[in-house]
Amino acid sequence: MSRKRVILAASFGIVFTYCAVALxxxxxxxxxxxxxxxxxxxxPDEDHLLGTNDLAQDVFSRLxxxxxxxxxxxxxxxxxxxxxxxxxxxxxxxxxxxIDEAVMRILDVAMTxxxxxxxLIFTTFxxxxxxxxxxxxxxxxSFQGVRVIRSQVLSLAxxxxxxxxxxxxxxxxxxxxxxxxxxxxxxxxxKFVTSAQHFMLIGIGLxxxxxxxxxxxxxxxxxxxxxxNGAMVLGLWxxxxxxxxxxxxxxxxxxxxxYACEDEINPRLRxxxx
Amino acid sequence: MIEVSNIRTYFTTGFIHRRVVRAVDDVSFQIEGxxxxxxxxxxxxxxxTLGRSILRLIEPDEGRVVVSGTxxxxxSRKDLRRFRPRMQMIFQDAYASLNPRMRVxxxxxxxxxxxxxxxxxxxxxxxxxxxxxxGLNEELLNRRPYELSGGQNQRVVLARILxxxxxxxxxxxxxxxxxxxxxxxxxxxxxxxxxxxxxxxxYISHDLGVIRAMSNRVAVMLEGRIVExxxxxxxxxxxxxxxxRRLVGAPGSLESTPFTGALDMVEERPGHxxxxxxxxxxxxxxxR
Amino acid sequence: xxxxxxxxxxxxxxxxxxxxGLVRASDTVDLRVYPQETLGLIGETxxxxxxxxxxxxxxxxxNTIIEGEIRYRGRDLLTLPEDDMRKVRGxxxxxxxxxxxxxxxxxxTVGTQIAEAVTLHQGLNGPDxxxxxxxxxDTVGIPDPVRMAxxxxxxFSGGMRERALIATALACRPTLLIADEPTKGLDAVTKRxxxxxxxxxxxxxxxxxFITHDIxxxxxxxxxxxxxYAGEIVEVGGAKEVLGDPAHPYTRGLLASLPxxxxxxxxxxxxxxxxxxxxxxxSPRCGRACGDCRSEHPGLVEVGPGHYARCMLYDRG
Numbered sequence: 001m002s003r004k005r006v007i008l009a010a011s012f013g014i015v016f017t018y019c020a021v022a023l024x025x026x027x028x029x030x031x032x033x034x035x036x037x038x039x040x041x042x043x044p045d046e047d048h049l050l051g052t053n054d055l056a057q058d059v060f061s062r063l064x065x066x067x068x069x070x071x072x073x074x075x076x077x078x079x080x081x082x083x084x085x086x087x088x089x090x091x092x093x094x095x096x097x098x099i100d101e102a103v104m105r106i107l108d109v110a111m112t113x114x115x116x117x118x119x120l121i122f123t124t125f126x127x128x129x130x131x132x133x134x135x136x137x138x139x140x141x142s143f144q145g146v147r148v149i150r151s152q153v154l155s156l157a158x159x160x161x162x163x164x165x166x167x168x169x170x171x172x173x174x175x176x177x178x179x180x181x182x183x184x185x186x187x188x189x190x191k192f193v194t195s196a197q198h199f200m201l202i203g204i205g206l207x208x209x210x211x212x213x214x215x216x217x218x219x220x221x222x223x224x225x226x227x228x229n230g231a232m233v234l235g236l237w238x239x240x241x242x243x244x245x246x247x248x249x250x251x252x253x254x255x256x257x258x259y260a261c262e263d264e265i266n267p268r269l270r271x272x273x274x
Numbered sequence: 275m276i277e278v279s280n281i282r283t284y285f286t287t288g289f290i291h292r293r294v295v296r297a298v299d300d301v302s303f304q305i306e307g308x309x310x311x312x313x314x315x316x317x318x319x320x321x322x323t324l325g326r327s328i329l330r331l332i333e334p335d336e337g338r339v340v341v342s343g344t345x346x347x348x349x350s351r352k353d354l355r356r357f358r359p360r361m362q363m364i365f366q367d368a369y370a371s372l373n374p375r376m377r378v379x380x381x382x383x384x385x386x387x388x389x390x391x392x393x394x395x396x397x398x399x400x401x402x403x404x405x406x407x408x409g410l411n412e413e414l415l416n417r418r419p420y421e422l423s424g425g426q427n428q429r430v431v432l433a434r435i436l437x438x439x440x441x442x443x444x445x446x447x448x449x450x451x452x453x454x455x456x457x458x459x460x461x462x463x464x465x466x467x468x469x470x471x472x473x474x475x476x477y478i479s480h481d482l483g484v485i486r487a488m489s490n491r492v493a494v495m496l497e498g499r500i501v502e503x504x505x506x507x508x509x510x511x512x513x514x515x516x517x518x519r520r521l522v523g524a525p526g527s528l529e530s531t532p533f534t535g536a537l538d539m540v541e542e543r544p545g546h547x548x549x550x551x552x553x554x555x556x557x558x559x560x561x562r
Numbered sequence: 563x564x565x566x567x568x569x570x571x572x573x574x575x576x577x578x579x580x581x582x583g584l585v586r587a588s589d590t591v592d593l594r595v596y597p598q599e600t601l602g603l604i605g606e607t608x609x610x611x612x613x614x615x616x617x618x619x620x621x622x623x624x625n626t627i628i629e630g631e632i633r634y635r636g637r638d639l640l641t642l643p644e645d646d647m648r649k650v651r652g653x654x655x656x657x658x659x660x661x662x663x664x665x666x667x668x669x670x671t672v673g674t675q676i677a678e679a680v681t682l683h684q685g686l687n688g689p690d691x692x693x694x695x696x697x698x699x700d701t702v703g704i705p706d707p708v709r710m711a712x713x714x715x716x717x718f719s720g721g722m723r724e725r726a727l728i729a730t731a732l733a734c735r736p737t738l739l740i741a742d743e744p745t746k747g748l749d750a751v752t753k754r755x756x757x758x759x760x761x762x763x764x765x766x767x768x769x770x771x772f773i774t775h776d777i778x779x780x781x782x783x784x785x786x787x788x789x790x791y792a793g794e795i796v797e798v799g800g801a802k803e804v805l806g807d808p809a810h811p812y813t814r815g816l817l818a819s820l821p822x823x824x825x826x827x828x829x830x831x832x833x834x835x836x837x838x839x840x841x842x843x844x845s846p847r848c849g850r851a852c853g854d855c856r857s858e859h860p861g862l863v864e865v866g867p868g869h870y871a872r873c874m875l876y877d878r879g
Contacts, residue, residue: 458825521750
């Protein structure tokens with residue numbers, strides 16, 4: 001198998017594994033993540049694969065349960081962002097004129113809003129549930145990439161096959177769904193993957209600052225608590241490092257998937273004639 | 275029968291200095307049922323815009339188009355969509371005319387599906403009939419456009435259009451991107467199918483040889499206006515207008531007379547009309 | 563022809579490696595261009611004619627497989643070191659590439675681009691180079707050359723862009739001019755203008771290799787004509803002989819498919835260049851094919867003075 005294929009397969013494998021872990025958390029995790037299970041700050045042994053933290057909670061179980069928060073934020077946020085962004089790009093590019101102008105101007109303003117600071121303020125003041133954070137991220141992140149999708153739609157909308165389908169008597173909705181949307185799916189795919197990665201990292205960041213949903217186990221929170229309690233100085237590597245590694249790995253996997261999607265976009269549709 | 279009356283399509287460009295480009299400037303003609311009218315002119319004369327304006331793929335600014343008794347220009351958007359099957363267009367670039375992601379069978383069945391012409395089984399059967407009519411092998415049904423040649427793609431486009439049994443077709447240079455031998459195949463196919471389906475056709479091209487072979491009558495377009503129109507042999511062998519003369523290679527001028535208002539067409543010979551100024555200059559052509 | 567050939571292509575094979583296999587764009591091509599003649603190279607898509615033109619100036623991609631010889635004034639161009647080859651390009655052999663739309667850089671004025679050619683090879687600078695550019699624009703028939711030299715490519719019409727490209731190719735007075743489809747996409751009137759231009763250039767003591775699929779364009783211009791099919795030369799000879807009374811069935815079919823001459827199509831379609839048909843490559847579509855045609859590969863055989871065809875009808879024994 002070529003190297004590209006190996007990386008692609010590995011990335012898919014990693015994402016799939018994470019999803020499986022998140023779904024099966026209640027089954028896989030040996031302990032309840034909030035429960036007290038033995039001596040605090042003890043290193044890994046046969047009972048606790050990654051040892052315990054300062055509250056004597058099993059780190060390994062917390063790691064597993066933490067997958068849920070991360071993936072939730074990433075994927076739900078990404079889905080919302082892609083849905084809104086793609087729809088906006090398609091409608092804007094297809095109709096042009098005033099609609100296009102309106103969307104572009106809204107975009108101009110919206111893209112100046114920094115996502116992280118705004119999220120920070122919102123979560124600090126309102127302490128929302130994790131689902132709400134995901135929705136908010138999706139909304140704020142939908143602006144990214146709309147222009148790129150719109151460009152693609154602009155060139156598709158005047159393609160002969162679109163005009164030809166209109167000449168056959170197809171309505172606008174049909175054309176947008178059946179002909180334009182498939183043409184921008186690769187771009188939407190890239191947006192999904194990169195947004196997911198971005199949101200996961202932001203989620204970890206929020207957790208690190210301690211302002212995420214406290215009822216949910218979150219890797220950022222774990223790192224925060226560990227470093228604040230001197231895990232580095234005391235050499236408590238099992239508490240500090242695993243969450244960081246976990247997020248790095250999923251982040252890498254998603255990045256590779258994003259590149260693979262981008263590759264897909266280019267070559268297939270062109271034929272060279274000599 | 276197709277009746278085109280006083281079509282005008284203008285494009286405005288420029289933000290501060292608005293300029294009006296008269297792409298189609300008061301064009302009128304008729305096409306009888308089953309007849310092919312060839313439309314010639316240099317690039318930029320407006321022939322493509324005219325073709326699209328007639329089908330309302332570009333909305334004309336003024337004028338009227340009547341197809342088989344129905345005023346197409348007065349139809350609402352919804353009614354227009356329902357009328358569309360009866361008037362179709364073939365584009366120059368066959369690859370661009372088909373969705374590269376759709377298989378041949380899907381492209382051909384699409385019009386039937388949009389207008390809900392029959393059950394899934396009926397549509398499948400019709401697709402097979404059509405692909406046979408255009409001379410393609412059934413095994414190509416599962417291929418995608420980039421796997422086929424230009425000529426084969428143009429045949430798929432023809433099948434797609436014929437699915438709706440149109441009465442009127444605008445062919446916008448359908449073969450200029452194809453090799454000569456393939457062009458011969460496609461032109462023969464268009465001609466045969468045109469006769470079989472009894473379609474009227476507006477055939478747009480800049481290639482005089484092709485126009486001569488495909489048209490009953492010929493119209494010559496210059497800067498948005500028709501300057502000469504008549505039987506194909508008349509216009510191409512015994513042209514009257516100086517521009518037409520230059521087009522066919524006879525001595526004549528390429529300059530156009532400035533548009534100074536309504537220019538009438540004068541009937542030089544029965545059925546052969548020429549723009550008035552040329553006739554006034556007494557430009558009677560030498561017999562070839 | 564007793565003169566020394568200006569350009570002699572011998573046994574040229576050009577192959578493109580693709581995921582589906584090796585595309586044999588040219589397969590053992592032998593061709594000669596003599597001094598002060600216009601050779602028309604006719605072929606359809608996939609015949610290999612453009613590849614041939616590009617191969618002569620070594621303009622193909624680095625991973626292309628090229629075998630054979632291309633002798634220009636005695637020197638084999640394929641074995642020249644790159645520096646020497648660069649001196650040949652433009653200076654001795656000029657080329658007008660297809661697709662005039664993308665051949666000119668939209669960011670620079672036309673005059674600048676023509677002057678660039680002169681500066682590169684003849685070392686003329688600034689005002690001298692510009693002067694030469696203006697002269698060239700005038701030679702190729704661009705009206706008001708002084709002003710047009712300062713305009714940008716998008717301000718030129720299709721026909722004018724083609725003329726500008728011809729001017730660039732002629733800038734250093736090359737002895738051989740290769741023109742690849744110079745009339746493609748142009749309407750009848752503009753096409754005629756370009757053809758007239760070429761007939762004037764010919765008189766300037768240079769040779770022209772005119773590559774096209776449009777047979778009418780070479781009818782008046784070419785002294786000799788070569789016809790390519792599926793990567794091979796299938797017929798070559800004097801223009802009048804080949805176009806008036808062609809020997810090869812493909813040439814016959816090609817002429818018969820012209821709208822003016824009856825529009826009789828050739829059945830079938832062009833063969834795959836990865837796995838060409840065995841024997842004569844045209845045999846699957848030839849109305850006169852026989853058993854031998856499908857098994858034996860015919861060579862180029864003389865069918866008249868200076869007139870050769872690659873067909874089993876003539877290659878007996």
